[in-house]
Amino acid sequence: MLTYIDFHLKYTLTVIGVLSLIARPFINRSEVFKIAFISAIAFVYTTPWDNYVVYSDAWNYPLDRVLATIGYVPIEEYMFFIIQTVLTSLWALLCVRWSTPCLNFNYDKRSYQLIRWVPITILAIVTIVGYKLVIPGQGTFYLGCILCWVSPVIIFLWYGAGNFFVKKIIPSTFAIVVPSLYLCWIDQLALKENVWHINEKTSLNIFIVDDLPIEEAFFFFVVNLIIVLVGACFDKASGVIETYTSEYPLRFSISWKYVCQLFSAFATSEYNMPHIVTEDIKESIEIITVASKSFTTASFLFPAGIRLDLIILYSFCRVTDDMIDDELDVEKKKRKFELTERFIKELFHDRKSDYDVQTKPQELKIDWTKYESELTDREMSCFRALSRIAFYLPRKPFDELLAGYKWDIEGRLIRNEDDLLLYSTYVAGSVGALCVYVMMYRCDNDKYDLVENYDYIIEKAYQMGRALQLVNIARDIVTDSETLGRCYVPTEYMDDEEEEIRILCHEKQPRSLGDKKLKKYSTRLIHLANKQQLESLDAIRCLPHVTRGSVLATTDIYRGLVSAILSSPTYPARASLSKTKKILIGLNSLYIKSIQYVV
Numbered sequence: 001m002l003t004y005i006d007f008h009l010k011y012t013l014t015v016i017g018v019l020s021l022i023a024r025p026f027i028n029r030s031e032v033f034k035i036a037f038i039s040a041i042a043f044v045y046t047t048p049w050d051n052y053v054v055y056s057d058a059w060n061y062p063l064d065r066v067l068a069t070i071g072y073v074p075i076e077e078y079m080f081f082i083i084q085t086v087l088t089s090l091w092a093l094l095c096v097r098w099s100t101p102c103l104n105f106n107y108d109k110r111s112y113q114l115i116r117w118v119p120i121t122i123l124a125i126v127t128i129v130g131y132k133l134v135i136p137g138q139g140t141f142y143l144g145c146i147l148c149w150v151s152p153v154i155i156f157l158w159y160g161a162g163n164f165f166v167k168k169i170i171p172s173t174f175a176i177v178v179p180s181l182y183l184c185w186i187d188q189l190a191l192k193e194n195v196w197h198i199n200e201k202t203s204l205n206i207f208i209v210d211d212l213p214i215e216e217a218f219f220f221f222v223v224n225l226i227i228v229l230v231g232a233c234f235d236k237a238s239g240v241i242e243t244y245t246s247e248y249p250l251r252f253s254i255s256w257k258y259v260c261q262l263f264s265a266f267a268t269s270e271y272n273m274p275h276i277v278t279e280d281i282k283e284s285i286e287i288i289t290v291a292s293k294s295f296t297t298a299s300f301l302f303p304a305g306i307r308l309d310l311i312i313l314y315s316f317c318r319v320t321d322d323m324i325d326d327e328l329d330v331e332k333k334k335r336k337f338e339l340t341e342r343f344i345k346e347l348f349h350d351r352k353s354d355y356d357v358q359t360k361p362q363e364l365k366i367d368w369t370k371y372e373s374e375l376t377d378r379e380m381s382c383f384r385a386l387s388r389i390a391f392y393l394p395r396k397p398f399d400e401l402l403a404g405y406k407w408d409i410e411g412r413l414i415r416n417e418d419d420l421l422l423y424s425t426y427v428a429g430s431v432g433a434l435c436v437y438v439m440m441y442r443c444d445n446d447k448y449d450l451v452e453n454y455d456y457i458i459e460k461a462y463q464m465g466r467a468l469q470l471v472n473i474a475r476d477i478v479t480d481s482e483t484l485g486r487c488y489v490p491t492e493y494m495d496d497e498e499e500e501i502r503i504l505c506h507e508k509q510p511r512s513l514g515d516k517k518l519k520k521y522s523t524r525l526i527h528l529a530n531k532q533q534l535e536s537l538d539a540i541r542c543l544p545h546v547t548r549g550s551v552l553a554t555t556d557i558y559r560g561l562v563s564a565i566l567s568s569p570t571y572p573a574r575a576s577l578s579k580t581k582k583i584l585i586g587l588n589s590l591y592i593k594s595i596q597y598v599v
């Protein structure tokens with residue numbers, strides 16, 4: 001005999017267990033808050049309704065199938081309110097987390113109002129019809145109860161997040177339909193086993209499949225719609241806050257002030273916000289998508305707020321690096337470099353020390369006209385996007401990045417490993433440090449306040465950055481020479497320094513060094529990279545929980561290049577990994593390797 005508690009143990013709690021394991025790397029404090037909040041509201045809102053429906057005899061439970069009853073409802077049914085919320089929320093998280101929230105904003109006022117008000121008007125009518133159908137003892141009773149119970153909630157949620165939901169209609173539909181079908185299936189099993197019984201007198205007696213009344217299927221569908229919609233409300237509100245940091249300056253915390261900010265962001269119509277902010281972000285996303293498959297793949301593993309700022313940072317680094325590498329006109333290159341230097345000076349003019357940061361966004365007084373005349377639209381987008389998040393970033397790593405670019409402009413040679421490590425500190429260690437600031441600021445944990453004593457983590461982030469840069473150099477010996485006439489292999493590694501520099505930097509014929517030599521250099525560089533990486537790995541446990549697996553996966557995906565270089569019999573022109581391999585490495589790091597840093 002199947003009891004109600006057996007039903008939960010067998011069919012609902014096990015699924016929640018499996019979904020929790022799959023969603024574990026993506027669950028941060030705001031996700032926990034979101035699920036707890038929806039569960040609490042679901043419990044409070046459903047309790048009187050469910051009691052009324054059971055009291056009206058629309059359904060009932062044989063006494064031998066339940067543990068105990070509170071009011072008219074068994075305790076397992078109260079559990080169900082929370083269980084369905086958690087189950088669908090976890091599934092929805094896995095379906096909808098993959099897009100950057102601001103890409104789902106609708107800035108067109110006309111379509112926004114249509115999408116908002118047409119469904120709201122229909123739902124208002126449905127609410128009235130629902131009330132009319134609630135006649136105890138009649139066949140329409142159960143359906144009427146559902147309609148007038150769910151419609152007002154959907155109206156409220158749709159007002160704030162209907163447009164956001166529509167933009168994500170495919171993953172949202174998937175998030176609703178799959179758990180609804182599953183719940184229908186297990187409901188049918190429970191009905192067959194007589195764990196509960198639907199009263200034929202108060203039901204339409206239309207059956208979707210054997211034993212499953214249409215109201216039951218409709219109930220699961222609309223409740224799941226509400227759960228996914230509440231999730232969309234949270235995601236839209238957090239997305240507005242993370243996109244428009246200066247208008248919404250508070251970071252996540254479980255406080256009344258933050259909840260008010262969340263509500264205000266929920267009620268905001270995106271078309272009232274400056275569109276250019278999202279346009280700049282779109283440009284940044286396009287830059288990273290084209291420039292680096294590894295970082296694009298890795299970016300999806302981070303929570304939306306961190307992902308967004310890492311992408312902004314990446315695209316700023318990418319366009320400034322390209323200004324130095326791709327600009328053929330030397331004068332123009334120098335002018336652009338000076339302009340970047342000036343931008344960094346302006347951005348950080350009020351910082352008291354190298355790593356001084358601000359905790360609240362400040363109004364910037366940047367005269368953009370002088371940049372507009374020299375920079376392309378794309379570069380301008382990246383500069384503007386960075387300027388919006390620069391308040392919580394320190395100045396020093398940007399100075400170092402510039403020092404690295406200067407090194408390239410001057411064509412300075414790398415003489416020995418000290419030079420190589422210094423250069424890597426400039427162009428990549430600095431990036432590692434900045435990534436840590438992004439993760440700390442956006443990690444939604446007030447514990448990680450931005451103070452200056454992150455010495456250990458920052459030092460290790462520099463080291464991790466250096467490790468990746470060394471891999472990058474080991475991979476690009478041929479392309480750096482052929483396309484840029486540059487060599488980052490320390491000259492002390494070379495048998496005939498002058499001759500090899502001539503081949504690499506002037507003749508740009510790296511292949512004439514021969515595979516053996518190219519492989520020898522790349523292997524030495526990889527050894528150095530391994531040492532740097534091994535020493536930095538342990539600091540991952542000092543990062544915010546939700547970023548540990550993602551950082552490990554990011555660095556492992558990039559370091560996947562090492563095996564691609566080493567396993568090739570000849571020196572590959574530009575070693576790369578297939579998408580499948582990147583995904584497999586990412587999943588392994590995220591779920592398995594990261595366990596040591598999580599516990």
Ligand SMILES: CC(C)=CCC/C(C)=C/CC/C(C)=C/CC/C(C)=C/[C@@H]1[C@@H](COP(=O)(O)OP(=O)(O)O)[C@]1(C)CC/C=C(\C)CC/C=C(\C)CCC=C(C)C
Nearest residue numbers: 292299310314317318428432435461464465468469472539
């Ligand atoms: C997930 C994500 C979106 C991360 C973005 C990270 C980021 C901001 C990278 C900036 C990259 C960039 C263009 C820098 C300019 C200088 C340069 C070229 C550096 C080399 C990067 C390679 O980029 P590229 O576009 O060439 O990539 P492809 O090879 O074409 O795929 C570098 C190798 C530097 C990369 C360094 C980092 C990402 C830092 C890593 C360190 C951490 C994440 C900190 C870890 C913390 C601890 C405590 C260990």
